[in-house]
Each structure stands twice: as structure tokens, then as C-alpha cells.
Amino acid sequence: MSLPRIAVDAMGGDEGVRVMVHGAALARRRHDKFKFLLVGDEPRIKAALEDHPNMRSASEILHCEDTVAGDERPSRAIRRAKTTSMGLAINAVKAGECGAAVSGGNTGALMAMSKLALRTMPGIDRPALAALIPTLEEHDVIMLDLGANTECDARNLVQFAIMGAAYSRIVTGRTAPRVRLLNIGTESTKGTDDLQRAAQMLGDATGLDLAFEGYVEADKINRGDVDVVVSDGFTGNIALKAMEGSARFVTDLLKTAFSSSLRSKVGFLISRPATELLKHHLDPNNHNGGVFLGLNGVIVKSHGSATADGVANAVAVTARLLESEITDRIAADLAEMDEHSWHNSGRAGAAVASEPAPADPDGSAR
Amino acid sequence: MSLPRIAVDAMGGDEGVRVMVHGAALARRRHDKFKFLLVGDEPRIKAALEDHPNMRSASEILHCEDTVAGDERPSRAIRRAKTTSMGLAINAVKAGECGAAVSGGNTGALMAMSKLALRTMPGIDRPALAALIPTLEEHDVIMLDLGANTECDARNLVQFAIMGAAYSRIVTGRTAPRVRLLNIGTESTKGTDDLQRAAQMLGDATGLDLAFEGYVEADKINRGDVDVVVSDGFTGNIALKAMEGSARFVTDLLKTAFSSSLRSKVGFLISRPATELLKHHLDPNNHNGGVFLGLNGVIVKSHGSATADGVANAVAVTARLLESEITDRIAADLAEMDEHSWHNSGRAGAAVASEPAPADPDGSAR
Numbered sequence: 001m002s003l004p005r006i007a008v009d010a011m012g013g014d015e016g017v018r019v020m021v022h023g024a025a026l027a028r029r030r031h032d033k034f035k036f037l038l039v040g041d042e043p044r045i046k047a048a049l050e051d052h053p054n055m056r057s058a059s060e061i062l063h064c065e066d067t068v069a070g071d072e073r074p075s076r077a078i079r080r081a082k083t084t085s086m087g088l089a090i091n092a093v094k095a096g097e098c099g100a101a102v103s104g105g106n107t108g109a110l111m112a113m114s115k116l117a118l119r120t121m122p123g124i125d126r127p128a129l130a131a132l133i134p135t136l137e138e139h140d141v142i143m144l145d146l147g148a149n150t151e152c153d154a155r156n157l158v159q160f161a162i163m164g165a166a167y168s169r170i171v172t173g174r175t176a177p178r179v180r181l182l183n184i185g186t187e188s189t190k191g192t193d194d195l196q197r198a199a200q201m202l203g204d205a206t207g208l209d210l211a212f213e214g215y216v217e218a219d220k221i222n223r224g225d226v227d228v229v230v231s232d233g234f235t236g237n238i239a240l241k242a243m244e245g246s247a248r249f250v251t252d253l254l255k256t257a258f259s260s261s262l263r264s265k266v267g268f269l270i271s272r273p274a275t276e277l278l279k280h281h282l283d284p285n286n287h288n289g290g291v292f293l294g295l296n297g298v299i300v301k302s303h304g305s306a307t308a309d310g311v312a313n314a315v316a317v318t319a320r321l322l323e324s325e326i327t328d329r330i331a332a333d334l335a336e337m338d339e340h341s342w343h344n345s346g347r348a349g350a351a352v353a354s355e356p357a358p359a360d361p362d363g364s365a366r
Numbered sequence: 367m368s369l370p371r372i373a374v375d376a377m378g379g380d381e382g383v384r385v386m387v388h389g390a391a392l393a394r395r396r397h398d399k400f401k402f403l404l405v406g407d408e409p410r411i412k413a414a415l416e417d418h419p420n421m422r423s424a425s426e427i428l429h430c431e432d433t434v435a436g437d438e439r440p441s442r443a444i445r446r447a448k449t450t451s452m453g454l455a456i457n458a459v460k461a462g463e464c465g466a467a468v469s470g471g472n473t474g475a476l477m478a479m480s481k482l483a484l485r486t487m488p489g490i491d492r493p494a495l496a497a498l499i500p501t502l503e504e505h506d507v508i509m510l511d512l513g514a515n516t517e518c519d520a521r522n523l524v525q526f527a528i529m530g531a532a533y534s535r536i537v538t539g540r541t542a543p544r545v546r547l548l549n550i551g552t553e554s555t556k557g558t559d560d561l562q563r564a565a566q567m568l569g570d571a572t573g574l575d576l577a578f579e580g581y582v583e584a585d586k587i588n589r590g591d592v593d594v595v596v597s598d599g600f601t602g603n604i605a606l607k608a609m610e611g612s613a614r615f616v617t618d619l620l621k622t623a624f625s626s627s628l629r630s631k632v633g634f635l636i637s638r639p640a641t642e643l644l645k646h647h648l649d650p651n652n653h654n655g656g657v658f659l660g661l662n663g664v665i666v667k668s669h670g671s672a673t674a675d676g677v678a679n680a681v682a683v684t685a686r687l688l689e690s691e692i693t694d695r696i697a698a699d700l701a702e703m704d705e706h707s708w709h710n711s712g713r714a715g716a717a718v719a720s721e722p723a724p725a726d727p728d729g730s731a732r
Binding site for chain 1: 589
């Protein structure tokens, strides 16, 4: 069976196109079975391909001059789906020409366009944005939702847990990833009604390929003893950004401290390999690639300021998810969590009705 | 005018009592006008006072053997208000014998007992837990609510903004502290309805001694360009703990990196003054003292694992708030934000009805 292609939104100016093509070329060295559809300005893409002979035979170009702006409202972007590089990349997935799309553009627009074009997969009420976060241990932890849905009910959270576990099985190789709900305490009385109900449902569920271990507090996300951290998109976005900001804060303080005296400057030079190790571990490029889970197709968000190495990681994540058939895995798990389990567990509010995603596409985060 | 006394919950075993008394003694060196009511086991307190002659004349002891356990449910603790050191310290504030109380005990119990005994001040629907967080600039930023209320409406958030600004004026000396609401983006369409409504109300308000500057994302809290960050207690608790966990994560990585080779160990020894500076800046003891704002009396939570220096900081914060008459300041600001403003601004939901605090005292965080 031939593997499906990956659509790459080669947006932006000369530099933007070059970074995306370079990143895809680096990823192709790791996953050389994959082929690409490069969507964007053809002359720029061709110029960028000059440097990457390994990509030329593996790529088709879909010309398009228009791009979604970084600050463009999702509600406006979705009306330009047929003319923008982002919209055409997503449409290639919708039409079955590609199995996945990667974009470094506007997150809210990418989310809204993907949702509209691809729809959620059967059994999923809302898609979620998931990302890999570094830990003290070997494996990254997966956090979701990071901002696709400002508000979520218990049923959404349970679906996120199932999707996150499927993703974690692929990246960690664990058969039953340890899943926890993000909360302000670990006692069962903590948090919102929806969190408590989701905990009840996950605790009662049987046959799922995950180990539900209750709640996790936000200061324990990085310790390496949890594989999937589940939350609504508002809370997940706050936690992720707080962690990013705090890591930057500490490294900024460290820089200031190291440059505070001649002695500490000398010490810094000597211990450079150590601080480089730290820098490497914290570099967001090494954890690049947010995945929208729960759609009929794989959509991956690369960070807007990612380097070619960062883009390569996002494309490699995409290739891995496609290869592992993430969508089928999620569908199989959802089948385990059948109607009986949903109804049986929704004690407090009973049945926890399915609720459609909000109509306003601007409601999603970043 | 004589300054009101500070009640100190001298809870815990020998070590706990010693740390609290030592901390109060250190604080008294900075604020020597203050007197103390030390609540706890008299023989232990007397033994601890042996080492601190400056405290003996300034302290009265209220004997009590019973303490609130660290994992005790708030609903159980409030029934033991008359027999526990925490309960008696709070009651001393209620009876007007002290102006403030400091405790290193169970946060949920302290919150529930304080709320029940002291009640919220006129014009405040719910109290909030506020703390000082280090920034890259000279002044700390104040964050609130950090977990007193799991869910908050727009009116609660506006009241938190007013209380946080009063606190910030005292610690930073700024006449109009810069206030922002914690959100997942800075555009006006981001976040929940309550956040958007609170932003509207604060934007429309006139005569308040604060500068409302819109939203702040969680990665910008430490940058030093905001003085007060306002959120509901769930979000604030998640953000605070995510920041704490991430800072610890980076310093743990740094330790691992520095001990990874002989060369980096040597570098570490040489740059020690720099890393000590970092350690000092990040030490939670230097930012100890969470304040419950909005009650008829000042209640300060010291971290359970604080050192004597940490306790001294919490007691010093308490002294400073008492001296500056924080409660009166908040009352004056609330008077500015009169009924007209509340009604005028509550456009979307109109008037934003006052809502009583939840009946379940176990609902609060940590």
C-alpha cells in the first residue's frame, strides 16, 4: 500500500517558503517513503527546491499566491478557503489527495478551516489541539486541548482522553498510557462539575487502552509520571503558556546572572556544554508540531517562528501519525467506549448530551 | 494610634512552632511597632521564645493544643473553630483583638474558616487569594484569585481587580497599577463571556485608582509590564502551579546538565555566585505570603514548607497591609465603582447579579 501524501502549506514570503521546504526536506531524510504536495507560490517553491534534490522527485507543487494573514479572523479566513495556501492544503486532505496537512499559519484560522472542511470523525463531538511537552524523563507528555475549545463538557474531556492516549501510544510505544485530568487538586471533590463527571466516566470505563489515574496539578505536568494531560482548551492554553513563560523567565534570569560578573562569565564559558544541553532540551523547535485530533484527516500546526529543524519535527510527527493510522486507532477506541458506557457513567447530569461546536469560528484560541 | 496586633497560628510540632516564632521574630526586627498573639501549645511556644528575646515583651500566648490537619476537610475544620490554633487565631481577628492572622496551615480550611468568621467586607461578594510573583523587573506582580473560588462571574473579577490594585499600590507605590485579565489571547473576542464582560466593565469604569490594560496571556505574567493579573480561582491556580512546576523543571534540568561532566561541574563551581543569585530570585520563601483579600480583617497564608525567612516575609506582608489599612483602601475604591457603574457596564448580561459564595467549603482549592 502506498502511503498518503502530506500537504505542506508553504506560506509566507521568500523566507517562509524556504523554511517550510527545507523542513520538509529534512523530515524526508527520516521518512523517505513520504511524498509531498507543496502549496504556495510556485516560483518561490521552485527556488527553494533547488537546494533540496531529494525533495524534487517526491513533490508536486500546487500554485497559489494568496495566504491567510497571521492576524486574520478565522471567520474571514474560512471564506477564502479556495484561494489561500492554507485552505488549498486542507482541501487536498478533504479531497483525499493527501492524508495530512502541515501549516505554520494562523492557528485559529487553521482550526476553523479544518473543522469546516474535514468535519469531526464519527463519535467525536469536538476536535482538540494536542502537543508534546518535554519532561524530566525520556518521553514527552501529551497535553490537550490547548485552545481549540474555550469551554468543554465531561463528554468532550473523555473523548480528548481517548484521542490523547491514541497519540501517546504512537509516540511512547506504551500499550496503556497514563492519563490524568488537569485540576487544581487531586482530591475527588476538587474542580468543576464537568471535571468530576469526566473523572467518573473514565474511572468507570472498561476496555480502553489507557490507564486513567485521576487528576494532576499543573506543577506536576513535567515530572514524567503522566503520559497524557487532559483539559478544556482554555485551561490547557493557560497552563501551556504559563509553562513556556516561566521557562523563558528562568533562562532570562540565568543569562542575567551569568553576565553579572567576570567570574560568572568565565564559569559560563566553561560550563557551556551543560547550558547548551539545557537550551537544546527547552528549544521549542524540538517539540514542534501541534496536532488537531478528532478530524477526518490529520492537521498539524507548526509554530510560526519555527526553524527548518522545527518544521522537520512537525512534518515527522505528521508522517508518524499517518503511518500509524491515528484516526483508525481513535475510532477503534471510541467503539470500545460504546453507548452503554457513556450513558452508564453520566450519573450526575445523566447521558451528558452531545453538543455541537460553537458557531463562532473566532472563539478558538491564539 | 497603636497598631493592631497580629495573630500567629503557631501550629505543628516542635519544629513547626519554632519556625513560626522565629519567622515572627525576624519580621519584628523590620516592623518593631507590631505586637503578636501567638496561638498554639504554650510550652512549645515558650521554648521557642527562649531564642528570641525581642519577641517576649511583644507577644501574648493563647494556649491551645489542637491543630487543623493538613489534609482535613474544610467542612470538618470549620466545626473545630473554637478549639484549633487556626480557628482561635481567626477568632482573635473577629473579636477585634488582632487586626490580622497568619497561618501556615491547610489553605482550604483557612479560607473556609476565615470566610465564615469574618464575612466578606461590604461591596465584596467573594474573597480572593492573592500572591506576589517575581518578575524580570524590580517589582513583583500580584496574581489573584489563586484558588478561593473555582468559578467566578464578571462582577467577581471586577472586584478582584479593585482589591488587587489596592494591594499593588501598597507594595509597588504606583498610584495607578496596571491591571490585566488573564486570558488565552489579547483580542477582545477571546475567552469566556464573563471575561469579556469584566473587561467591558473595567474599561467603562471611571475614577478607579488603576489602569486597566485589557488581557494578558499566561506567558507574559513575569515580564514586568503588568502589576495585577486577575482571573477566576481555577485558572489562577493552574497558571501559578504551571509556572512553579516549569521553573522547577528548568532548574532540575540545569542541575542535571551541570553534573553531567567534570568540566561542567568546574564551571558550576566558578559560576556559583550567578546560580546562587538565580536560586535566591526563585526561592518561594522570598515571595511567601498569600493574602485573602475582601474579608473584614487581613488573613495571610504562609507556605506550609516555608523557612523562618519565609515566615518572616509573610508576617512582614501582613504588617505592611495592616499599616496601610488595605481594607479601608478597598472600601474607598468600591465606593468609586458605585451602583451606577455596575449597572451601566453589565451590558451583555445586564446588572450581573450578586451571587453568594458556594455553600460547600470544600470547593476551594488546595
